[in-house]
Amino acid sequence: MTLTMDVISETIDRVDADTRNRQFSAKLHSIIATSLISHGVDLERINAFFMAGMPSKQSEYIQASSRSARSHAGMVFCVFRPNDLRERSQYQYFIQNHTFLNHLVDPVPINRLTSKVIERTVPGLLAGLLLCVHSQRFSSTIYNCKAYRDYCADMTTKGIDVRRELIGQLQRMVGVDWNYFPLVARQKADAVINSQFDYCEHLLQSSAGELKIKDERVLNPLTSFRDIEEGIPLMPATETGWIFASVETSFHQSQGK
Known part of the structure; x- marks a missing residue:
């Protein structure tokens, strides 16, 4: 049988459908899978997991074993290969490796000062600041747009510039004041923070008062690392040029051109 995405989806659906009411003989009792299962497959019935060998990266090991x-x-259960020096080391220092497992994960190759990273994280940081920090000095929790506008008005009467405070806090959270980063990169990041804050602030001021600040029509903070950006449509065709033309058209449409 050829392993296709349809077969994989059917298997996942079958495991999900196996409830306590189903007869034991009718249930699926074991699955043989590749590393594909470690990416987003959440099946609560999997309670015994056998790993054939150690993945090359600690992050992959954490992902796979957490299924x-x-x-x-x-x-x-980790079944190590005795002839592999690295896996023998994993076996000999099993406790030590798992004690410091999170510290052994390779750093993510993402620069925190890149424009896209700031654009996607500022809404969440801003929501966190309003809900957890600024709400403490206001009469009520700043959970919707009306509460935010009331808060800004209240602080203005007290001579406090909320915009300046929030931007300063965002700058420190992103790290534009760290001398570790080049000055040019920090200046560019600072400009992106100001631009992104202005956009978020406009939504908070102009949206309906009852809308929560975390609503997708307002701040819409990032809630999953898989939620990076909307994918472009890729459709199979006999002419490669037609595919590129379709992608280019979709890109321009998304940019409003």
Whole structure:
């Protein structure tokens, strides 16, 4: 049988459908999978996981081993290859490796000062500041647009510039005041923060008062690392040029051109 995405989807649906009411003999009891299962496959019925060898990266090991015990108690068995020096080391120092497992993960190759990173994280940082920090000095929680506008008006009467405070806090959170980063990169990041804040502030001031600040029509903070950006449509065709033309058209449409 050829392993296709349809087969994988059917298998996942079958495991999800296996409830306690289904007869034991009718349930799926084991799955043989590649590393594909470690990416976004959340099945609460998986409570025993056998790993054939050690992945090349600690992050992959964490991802794969966490497929077990999603909702209930579970066990993970690592079957190391005795002739592999690296895996023998993993076996000999198993406890030590797992004690410092999170510290052994390779750093993510993303520059925190890049424009796209700032654009996607500022809304979440701003929502966190309003809900957790600025709400403490206001009469009520700043959970919707009306509360934000009331808060700004109240602070203005007290001579406090909320905009300046929030931008300063965002700058420190992103790290534009760190001398570790080049001055040019920090200046560019500072400009992006100001621009992104102005956009978010406009939404908070102009949106309906009852809308929550985390609403997708307002700040819409990032809630998942998979939610990076909207994908472009890729459709198979006999003519490669037609595919590129379709992608280019979709890109210009998304940019309003």
